[in-house]
Amino acid sequence: MKTFLNVILLLHSLVYVGATLRGSHEPRRRELFQHRKMEWAPEDSAISDEYIIVFDETSTADEVDGLLKRWMRTLLSTAKIVNEYNGLTMKTVVIKRVSLPILKLVLNSSVVKYVEQNQVMEPSETTSSWGLDRINQINLPLDNSFTATGTGEGVDVYIIDSGIMLDHDEFEGRARCGYNSFSNTVGTGCDDLRGHGSHVAGVVGGKTWGVAKKANLVAVKALNDDTGSGTLASVVGAVTYVCDQKIKNPDQPIVVNMSISGSGRTRSLDEEVERCNSSGVIFITSAGNSKGDSCSFSPGATAGSIAVGATKKDDSMAPFSNFGACVDIFAPGSEIQSVGITSTTATASKSGTSMASPYVAGAAALYLELNPSWTGDNVRSALKETASTGVITSLGADSENVLLNISGVGSSSGGSNNGSSGSDADVPADTGSDNTCVALLERCTSQTNCCGSWRCSSAFKVCWF
Template identity: 45%
Template sequence: MTGRRARHVRLRGVVAALGVAATLVNVPAPAYAGPAARDDDHGARADHGTRAGHGTRAGHARQVYVVTLAPGAGAASRAGRELAARYGASVDRTYGAALNGLAVRARADQALRLAADPAVASVVPDTGVRTRAGQQRPPSWGLDRIDQRRLPLDKSYTAPRRAGRGVTVYVIDTGVRTSHKDFGGRARSGRDFVQNDGTAQDGNGHGTQVAATVAGSAHGVAKRARIVAVRVLDDRGTGTLAQVLAGIDWVTRHARKPAVANLSLGGPPNAQLDAAVRASIASGVTYTVAAGNENGPASRSSPARVRQALTVGATDRRDARAAFSNRGRALDLFAPGVSIRSASHRSDTASAVSSGTSMAAPHVAGAAALYLSGHPSARPAEVAKAVVRRAVQGRVTAAGSGSPNKLLQVNGA
């Protein structure tokens, strides 16, 4: 991980981890089936990003497609699996909690025929993602900022005594160095959808920094919350839409509530990703999402444009919107995201400094955990409302047209 460089994880082709601020890359091709409903009415052009190098010679190379089935067709059923086989496709993954669909391998001509089946709502090419963070003298100025309403910083951080106890935060990212001393035994692996096993170790660093910003004993907002690592991005900080969907689906199915999930990743508008996040929120998991690092409208990015999620922009230590931070009406609030120190994956005691909306979002995830610790039965909409209501108004300079001028605060959580 680079230190002070603004980071944003991009899905290769569709989703990106907002590494300090992840960004989704373009979908390699349009959906073959009819367009799915947007989460908003912005028909904006997607920001450009790196794209996975899938072999795509028309009709010959097999690649991965994400298939969403129509209502009434069960993806996990025998009929769902047989549907793919009927057109010569093989099933890589099955989703059933956050998305009724499949990830399949097929040639382009097979995908076209599959998309025409009445049991199918849409077929889109898989796309790539990559990474886009009373305690005295806290190591991060961000902690110092979020418990006081005005500058200057007072060199202390005071959180409620509950400090997130009883809340589980799912970090959907590059994995987490769960043995790091900052977690004090409160972090564990959930699932690794890169290696397809149960050990979600971090070979990149992004996920560890995000997790410690949420709940590290030294670096974290909610110092008693539990962390579960869900790895969807590899050691380079890249992944695919299919992997990210699998991570969200797993969290939706296995979340121990009260629960928060953090997505410091994103990309251009993508209906499948948006739908999965909405479904997971509907199941009772509160989501915090990085707004992106393109200095553009967050409404042009998924899942940042999902209204039910808490979408977070970044500020610097002077309360100015970070030069890289996305902006606009899709944001819910801002949080510190420039030069944030947090735990590093390099050893059990190491730390690193990063910038980006990927570091802003976990501050809000920690704040959500603080609220849920005292209100364990609160639904995601209630959590989001409480977090936004407690934000301080009018402090962010150059917030951007349409942006809410609200800066995260944790007092009284």
Template identity: 40%
Template sequence: MKRIEFCFVALSIIALALVPTSTIGQSTSGNSNYSPLDTSRAPAAQRSLKPQTKFVRSQNPVPNKYIVILNDDLASNPSVAVRRAQVTLIANALARAHAGKVGFIYETALKGFSIELPNETAAMAVSQNPQVQWVEEVGLIQISDVQYNPPSWGLDRVDQMDLPLNGQYVYNSTGSGINAYIIDTGIRSTHVDFGGRAVIAADFINEGNSGGNNDFFGHGTHVAGTVGGASYGVAKSVSILSVKVCNGSGGCPTDAIIGGVNYVTNAHNANPSVPAVANMSLGTCSGTIPSIDSAVQSSIDAGVTYSIAAGNGDCFGNPQDAGNVTPAHIHDAITVGATDISDQVAFFSNFGSVLDLYAPGVNITSDWKDSDTETNTISGTSMATPHDTGAVALYLQGRTGMSNCSAYPIQGVASPYGGAISTCPDRVARFIDANASLSKIGGVPSGTANRLLFTGSIPTTTNPIDNQRFFVWQQYADFLVNQPEPDEGGLNFWTGNITGTCGTGFNDNNSCTQTKRTDVSRAFWVAEFPWLFTPSYGTTDNYTFVHLCYEEYLRRSVSDDDGGFQFWLGQLNNYGNPANQDGVNHLIDAFLSSGDYRNRFGQ
């Protein structure tokens, strides 16, 4: 365990976004105030990532520049080079036909390209080609600065659940061996805080590179410092890879952003055993951009966890629902709002059900562009997001990454990839969300989760299901399909039934926690299937209970003559037919301990 003690020393993007417990058993639900049915919430609404029309306008269009999205099946070869050649062939043909000039080629995160055309009429004509899904105007996402000068405090806050701040940052890992992609304004890679761990990986703006510095705005360097600087970073040994998609004036062309996401996806697919996280402290002030949304979702599906700024309000600076803006509304990303030093929601922070959690985002000191020792203190959800990115890197350390994560979703069957599945973005996001500090923030708008980033529970290499908060969240997800997320009170109560009774931490496991995990899971059975249980928690139907154990825990159905089904039915019948509570507990414990259950989350 490392401990850093420090004294307090002392931009808003349109979201390059600167600015005592009870035991179970007295009743069917443990406590009527905390019944699983009464402490769950519906997931954020998932809007379609694809447009309804063939031609999509942007709020701040770049004249005569467009993004062309092709049908997915036009370039599906496993080889990146072959896919790129296939897309290039189509792009050049369409450019010749419509007097255009091809820009970026996208062959992985999206199948498509950017193009300069003589006029909108030509763009409309391209959109009608049968090979084309849609054409979108290239837009410009703009950064706006807000300068603050008080002390920094973010690291001190994320390692403890409660105020007051204790003047130190305690961490159990450093993000060593993890790739953190900073999709931003570039980076001053020579800054002493990076210690040689930062590189310019890709540049889609090409404003120049002055001795390892291609950040002429400062935002990207600041974000990278919070992710992984030795002094100002959450993950002090992470590998920092800058992907420049925004210019020195703070403008981020959408075709460059897609190019950056495409690069990150290719880089991860080329070396998937190295876990990866990407930071996107950028976004729109109004409206969604289908091309960016689709590219980011594809990258997440490939195995890259994305931390995304919730945004600093609408185009007039008024906080708004993050579900209305790109890329914050992407459901499978970790969307981050901002708080101040008093645990109040920042006045500029967006909100809504899509927001996963908050992190420190007001008056955050980090590295800056002007010299190798320069720092700056700025605010925004842009500053909150890299705290989360660093936390993800801490979680990923010591794990083996993988690609094609969408083939084995967390609510699906067991994965054959062992521990690597624990690096897939849905597992990562659930762990980070579940282990947040709960109900600590003031001013949280209705319908927004009251969760504040907490790094103190991040484990060494282990299966995340062994974490008690993650385990409880998973009971909600498995049993309550329409309300699969716990509210703060429910998550705290049911976790406390394990940790409070056993006197253990979130990551500790022993015979007591094994028993209490069974009790907690049984409470979800009784809440969701009350007809299946007697008042003394025996089952009323052994046959049905065994079938449902396969469906709820292993996410699959089996036939009556399946060997495993017959074995477990026989085991349950040993406790009576119908079985008593001991039999129910025995079967629950057996399924929770099984490899098929544990391999859904890790190994």
């Protein structure tokens, strides 16, 4: 019989809980109620009545099941268990009107690793693509042409976003529905009523506007139809779904584009991206549009993702783009033409790091077509090895001056391990000329080589996430 323990080890088993921290009382409650296992969301994006509970990886199936049963008995009809899909049991408990004593009971359980407050997650968008033209040449001026080595054929690119207009002509039948994180449904509910996800998908793999013109595009809906935003819970659930697919099909090369940004760092999303990345999924994320240090925002700051900042047509950094040590690479992100949703032939122009990220996701698909066993670090190394360097102007502090250039696809080794390892943890750290690196929490500069997957935070000047 399948045990729940397997799910905990693979999925970190997320449970969503509502509580009565309402309205004007919340800042006072937040101040009074501090706990070593509690992760509060920024107040401007917090969802006051929802929490994400992450179970400890060492917990047994009996411990978790017993805890869920006790909660349900205590809360009576206010609790229900939903979401069991694809043969992998993931129990999601939605609980409304929970008092602080009950929340304390949850936090004090040895089965619970931590509790993180849910929060709103936004698309990283500011409201004949020059971008395609720019990414296959080193210097300006544009030469009005685009050529690429490969098409991304055989690579699955998951678009965690507002959905995709699956029948748009640009996608040629290569787009399909994966998962709806709000309804917990697989294979249905991926319609895009906002246009953001379809535009992103067009940049990744549209026949006209796309980088990887034969890649498979999979919609994972984590941003809603009403406001175009999502929640931390919906985004983490979407990442978990994608990770499921890699676990079930380990030889299938998978890229994830997340043109999404929160209001700060989020532990549950960072950990889930890291875990999924270690399983072989390549994450490409937008750096965000806050005009600030990218190391302060998830998921772009996560070491397991490749974070992308935005440039304008003149190669200057876009004024809205985040910057800093956690940006891995820049790509075109201003006035980008791609898919629209008013008809099956519609186009639209959008700006934001949301538009820059899918250029890199498409490039990652080109690399994986040729090197399907490559890890995230292999892809990151290849992108930087072939990038146009020193061409970006008005660059933010502590940012590496590297602009996406796909003309070297096919010639890069992707780093020294060349995909021989299935885990980023086994990829050797980049080191300086003296073959040394700087350890976690040690002082650093933008030129420092931090050990392993750590990066130099421009905010704190130490090696960390």
